[in-house]
Amino acid sequence: MKPFKSLIPLEEAEKTILEITKPIKRTEEAPIEDALNRILSEDLVANMDIPPFDRASMDGYAVIASDTFEASRTKHIKLKVIGSVHAGETCKLQITKGDCTQIATGAMMPQGANAVVVIEETDSDDTTVQIFKPVHPNENVSKKGEDIRTGTKVLKKGTQLSPRHIGVGAALGISKLRVFEKPKVAIIPTGNEICDIRGKLAEGQVYDINSHTLMAIVLENGGIPVKLDIIPDDRKKIETAIKKTLRYDLIVLSGGSSVGERDYLVDVITKLGEVKFHGVQIKPGKPTICGAINGKVILGMPGYPTACLTNGYVFLAPLIRAMARLPEKSEKTVKCIMSQRTTSTLGRHQFLTVRLVDGKAVPVFKESGAITSMADADGYVEIPANVDMIEKDEEVEVKLF
Amino acid sequence: MKPFKSLIPLEEAEKTILEITKPIKRTEEAPIEDALNRILSEDLVANMDIPPFDRASMDGYAVIASDTFEASRTKHIKLKVIGSVHAGETCKLQITKGDCTQIATGAMMPQGANAVVVIEETDSDDTTVQIFKPVHPNENVSKKGEDIRTGTKVLKKGTQLSPRHIGVGAALGISKLRVFEKPKVAIIPTGNEICDIRGKLAEGQVYDINSHTLMAIVLENGGIPVKLDIIPDDRKKIETAIKKTLRYDLIVLSGGSSVGERDYLVDVITKLGEVKFHGVQIKPGKPTICGAINGKVILGMPGYPTACLTNGYVFLAPLIRAMARLPEKSEKTVKCIMSQRTTSTLGRHQFLTVRLVDGKAVPVFKESGAITSMADADGYVEIPANVDMIEKDEEVEVKLF
Numbered sequence: 152m153k154p155f156k157s158l159i160p161l162e163e164a165e166k167t168i169l170e171i172t173k174p175i176k177r178t179e180e181a182p183i184e185d186a187l188n189r190i191l192s193e194d195l196v197a198n199m200d201i202p203p204f205d206r207a208s209m210d211g212y213a214v215i216a217s218d219t220f221e222a223s224r225t226k227h228i229k230l231k232v233i234g235s236v237h238a239g240e241t242c243k244l245q246i247t248k249g250d251c252t253q254i255a256t257g258a259m260m261p262q263g264a265n266a267v268v269v270i271e272e273t274d275s276d277d278t279t280v281q282i283f284k285p286v287h288p289n290e291n292v293s294k295k296g297e298d299i300r301t302g303t304k305v306l307k308k309g310t311q312l313s314p315r316h317i318g319v320g321a322a323l324g325i326s327k328l329r330v331f332e333k334p335k336v337a338i339i340p341t342g343n344e345i346c347d348i349r350g351k352l353a354e355g356q357v358y359d360i361n362s363h364t365l366m367a368i369v370l371e372n373g374g375i376p377v378k379l380d381i382i383p384d385d386r387k388k389i390e391t392a393i394k395k396t397l398r399y400d401l402i403v404l405s406g407g408s409s410v411g412e413r414d415y416l417v418d419v420i421t422k423l424g425e426v427k428f429h430g431v432q433i434k435p436g437k438p439t440i441c442g443a444i445n446g447k448v449i450l451g452m453p454g455y456p457t458a459c460l461t462n463g464y465v466f467l468a469p470l471i472r473a474m475a476r477l478p479e480k481s482e483k484t485v486k487c488i489m490s491q492r493t494t495s496t497l498g499r500h501q502f503l504t505v506r507l508v509d510g511k512a513v514p515v516f517k518e519s520g521a522i523t524s525m526a527d528a529d530g531y532v533e534i535p536a537n538v539d540m541i542e543k544d545e546e547v548e549v550k551l552f
Numbered sequence: 553m554k555p556f557k558s559l560i561p562l563e564e565a566e567k568t569i570l571e572i573t574k575p576i577k578r579t580e581e582a583p584i585e586d587a588l589n590r591i592l593s594e595d596l597v598a599n600m601d602i603p604p605f606d607r608a609s610m611d612g613y614a615v616i617a618s619d620t621f622e623a624s625r626t627k628h629i630k631l632k633v634i635g636s637v638h639a640g641e642t643c644k645l646q647i648t649k650g651d652c653t654q655i656a657t658g659a660m661m662p663q664g665a666n667a668v669v670v671i672e673e674t675d676s677d678d679t680t681v682q683i684f685k686p687v688h689p690n691e692n693v694s695k696k697g698e699d700i701r702t703g704t705k706v707l708k709k710g711t712q713l714s715p716r717h718i719g720v721g722a723a724l725g726i727s728k729l730r731v732f733e734k735p736k737v738a739i740i741p742t743g744n745e746i747c748d749i750r751g752k753l754a755e756g757q758v759y760d761i762n763s764h765t766l767m768a769i770v771l772e773n774g775g776i777p778v779k780l781d782i783i784p785d786d787r788k789k790i791e792t793a794i795k796k797t798l799r800y801d802l803i804v805l806s807g808g809s810s811v812g813e814r815d816y817l818v819d820v821i822t823k824l825g826e827v828k829f830h831g832v833q834i835k836p837g838k839p840t841i842c843g844a845i846n847g848k849v850i851l852g853m854p855g856y857p858t859a860c861l862t863n864g865y866v867f868l869a870p871l872i873r874a875m876a877r878l879p880e881k882s883e884k885t886v887k888c889i890m891s892q893r894t895t896s897t898l899g900r901h902q903f904l905t906v907r908l909v910d911g912k913a914v915p916v917f918k919e920s921g922a923i924t925s926m927a928d929a930d931g932y933v934e935i936p937a938n939v940d941m942i943e944k945d946e947e948v949e950v951k952l953f
Contacts, residue, residue: 183749184779187768201923202758208921238785239744241755257745257855257921259756298922305927313953314768314864315926318857321764322923324749343640344658348584348725354642355660357603363722367588367715378585384639454658456719463715483882520609520658521699522602522723525716526706552714 189330195306200296213264227281267291334474337396342406361405373475435519455519504528590731596707601697614665628682668692735875738797743807762806774876856920905929
């Protein structure tokens, strides 16, 4: 058993990881129904005009604007109604001076007409209509291509598709959108003491917590988690498992809580690639390993659930978002005061989980092994490596989960 | 064709919708892998102790604490190493005074031992170990049930499951969690001019935008959208479609852009249930219909894409979140100044879509029919019903999409 060697600061670890992270280049077609929040991998260029034809934007009468110029509340203009156009109909009518048609919102403008008088400004009988108000040319008309013109770049490569972008695709009759693939993340639980949650716990074993928290973090940040079988503390078996998962975009090992296992992982990464760092000045989460094999990032997370989960938020989430080309997660924070004097280890950047109780931050951290240290918390306070104490009633910023 | 009747204010419409909204009561089992962000429908009570046994929380030597009390850097205490315990092993060893075992993090404490001396504070040969530092009872030991005790309520009904809550389930070996079902939302596109995006556009037709933006909004807010076939402007067919969809939790009709169609919908709702409001003092989005049939909400959205989408954000999203028991969506806003003088209609609460350009809000609203009015925007400025103008350079709050 060998203890830790030199640790690197949090900022350096974060920087190192992002330096070796590559956004996914592979693309796929997503049916528009499944494209929400995906990242467009190419510009979307309009293949047609929207609207595809001149259409009425109000219910009323399609007229020649100049026929109405003299209209007023006191002097109505009378036009002959030669027909009516409903939405969705082909319109073969031809409007000439003195004529008009009834027209519905969204309906195609008849030939010759260039404006719509809204129904509220008219009065009609079967064959004629009284116009109370003049309209200018193009009034209440959406011209062909007014919204989107053929050839216009309507959505840019890299856009994260929200409902309104989906709407643009639908407007153009596009049922599939080309998007970047999601990063596929292999999650390898390790440790002799780890038992699958669907298995029977033997004496001395605990259930596999970390695979599940890591899978949830991968999902939450736009990746596809693939959980592998639990690997025992065996160097050869760890090597075999890693080699098998090199086809994934990212490999995350959880566990390796003992120094022995960490050594196996370091040895295997050294053999197959390069160790970038091993040990970070954070608490919890110190025994974190980062390496690169064939240009792929491999992360070794601490076995302790709280440490693994903190690492998941601090290192894994930004890494997956960068691979998935998602924007940084927006942080929600609240300022409040500390409920009690709290010490921290000098030289370790501490993530102190807290509950918010009556406007105070109450530490809930038990120990790195305790899942409730996270589950019972509303958020966490970061205590920098050069701070060893927060006084009672001192103001702190709580980053909310 | 009949014009609109009296409109109700935005706030009243919002209140009316939420008053008739019922959170989903049906529950289902979700495999833990699919439970992220779901809402727990019952308290989760621990069925076992976590940890399930006393275990070492550090690598080192399992000792009887009192054997180490006299240890110091200058006066080492020598103990006999009678074995070693690895994580995941059953431990049958019995520690008596003067004995100890090597022990790994996470391993079960041997009988008789009550503390762990960390490896860094020891020096050893094959059969004995020198202890440099005393430990107190329970030091570096996680006691059985210390994290979670059998019978404790660990997660409350109504919790939205995040990675850390998933971890609690996994810790207890729970592979399925009981959660509330997601609301199933029927989306019925209507209108003779509407063509399915996978169909061939006839002259006078436009593609069905609204079903797709509404489906995305339903998904984004925790619902399951079910799109139905496009229904033509026919009262009987609209009635049949609505009757068929009464098994869903919510019915949303899009389209009905013409006054005629709106009338059909009002008539059908009146026949089958009750119209709650018809017409809201907002722009865009005025021709919105809300009704209740057999205790289910039915929403009639305007046909115009921008109006439909605004309504989707304003009315549909909060409604679905309430049904799905999700917390209100947190709004991101920025303050900036208006790029130009902008008028608004008195008596209509306007949602003015804007782009942010050099710290200024630039209106991009074209017309309610233009999907680009939304797609090109970064967010929107709300102009209350009693304000008819925003001056150039006036400060406004932009709600970001």
